[in-house]
Amino acid sequence: MTKIAVFGAGTWGIALARLLAANGRDVTVWSAIPAELKSLSTTHRHPNLPGMELPAAMHYTADIAEACTGRDILLFAVPSPFVRATAKKAAPHIPEGQLIVDVAKGVEDKTLMTMSEIIEDELAKAGRKARVVALSGPTHAEEVARDMPTAIVAASADEDAAKAVQKVFTTPTFRVYTNDDRRGTELGGAVKNVIALAVGIALGLGYGDNAKAALITRGNAELSRLGIAMGCKAETFAGLSGMGDLIVTCTSMHSRNLHAGMLIGRGKSVEEAKTEVGQVVEGINALPAACRLAKQYKVEMPIVQAVEAILDGKLEARSALMALMGRSLKRE
Ligand SMILES: NC(=O)c1ccc[n+]([C@@H]2O[C@H](COP(=O)([O-])OP(=O)(O)OC[C@H]3O[C@@H](n4cnc5c(N)ncnc54)[C@H](O)[C@@H]3O)[C@@H](O)[C@H]2O)c1
Incomplete structure (x- = not known):
């Protein structure tokens, strides 16, 4: 039986843990x-996934060495600010050549590394090498927890690794594609959260579906420009982890980034919005890195920069969005 350890007991880690366990995998949550472990192991429920019941056969451990030992796959599902520390703690216990899957979405501000790159970096410091696959796409935990149809992409230049992940994670309701553009896949997962903040702000200001569609489409143009400048593949940004994830994050009632943006658009401060959302808002975490990448690669990212100006308090939300409308006229 395929043995998997899931790092992180947030909504995404637990939704995936349940999916895997319900489909015959041996799952241990760290x-x-x-x-959290005590609550999950006794109630078999997650407070933010109402209606979902965890299979009794799942295991739980607070011991990271135990979690890393004898697993076919290690799944990193902690929010982006905790990926480096978790990888550092796990690294000495991770066997050489281990298959690792990252589902956290973000780019580290200081290093501009994606989450998979951070895991590799921490493993390298411990003298190890692993096969790290990014698993990303339009996938709200709330729907996966209820076995609602979902598609996602396993991305790695190591085709065998991506295919192995595809095989283990695919279920009748969870369809996994592969691609070889891990960086582009991860970039899409991080930048779309910033665009969702912009859409939320527009909705919070009272703008409508036209503004939403324009921000999604032009947001994808910004993301694609940046990704191509960074050497990623254009088609990645038209795929599940690009346009797919933008659509779901910018339109779904489950999206925390959209929700946080709406609160900011209605006049709440960033801190008030984060507190009210109550779970990780990755768009706020990814924003500084997205702005630095735009500068480094000399790419125009006006929507991302407008979000930065609003969140830094340099521009009032309405003025920042109207400034987007007043930019010099361009060819699409
Ligand atoms: N929720 C989704 O639908 C979804 C879908 C796809 C990808 N993701 C990505 O997955 C990642 C996790 O998202 P989530 O929704 O599970 O977030 P979450 O806010 O639900 O995660 C909270 C969890 O993080 C862990 N945590 C908290 N502090 C920690 C620490 N100091 N060290 C290590 N772990 C700690 C705990 O297990 C906690 O339950 C994010 O990067 C998110 O973008 C989420």
């Missing part, structure tokens, strides 16, 4: 917060 969390940095022992109280």
Whole structure:
């Protein structure tokens, strides 16, 4: 039986843990917060996934060495700010050549590394090498927790690794594609959260579907420009982890980034919005890195920069969005 350890007991880690366990995988959940493990193992429920019941056969551990030992796959599902520390803690216990899957979405501000690159970096410091696959796409945990049809992409230049992940994660309701553009896939997963903040802000200001569609489409143009400048493939940004994830994040009632943006558009501060959302808002975490990447690769990202100006308090939300409308006229 395929043995998988899931790092992180947030909504995405637990939704995937349930999916895997319900489809015959041997699943162990590790969390940095022992109280979460106690609650999950006794109630078999997650507070943010109402209606979902966890299979009794799942295992839980607070011991990272135990979680790393004897697994076919290690699944990193902690929010982006905790990926480096978790990888560092796990690295000495991870066997050489281990297959690792990352589902956290973000780019680290200081290093501009994606989450998979951070995991590789921490493993290299411990003298290890692993096969790290990014698994990303339009996938709300709330729907996966209810076995609602979902498609996602396993991305790695190592085709065998991507195919192995595809095989293990595919279920009748969870369809996994592969691609070889991990960086582009991860970039899409990070930048779309910033675009979702912009859409949320527009909706919070009272603008409508036209503004939403324009921001999604032009947001994808910004993302594609940046990705191509960074050597990623154009088609990645038209795929599940690009346009697909933009659509779901910018339109779904489950999206925390959209929700946070709406609160900011209605006049709440960034801190108030984060508190009200109550879970990780990755767009706010990814924003500084997205702006630095735009500068480094000399790419115009006016929507991302407008979000930065609003969140930094340099421009009032309405003025920042109207400034987008007043930019010099261009060919699409
Ligand atoms: N929720 C989704 O639908 C979804 C879908 C796709 C990708 N993702 C991505 O997956 C990642 C996790 O998202 P989530 O929704 O599970 O977030 P979440 O806010 O639900 O995660 C909270 C969890 O993070 C873990 N955590 C908290 N502090 C920690 C620490 N100091 N060290 C290690 N772990 C700690 C805990 O297990 C906690 O339960 C994010 O990068 C997100 O973008 C989420």
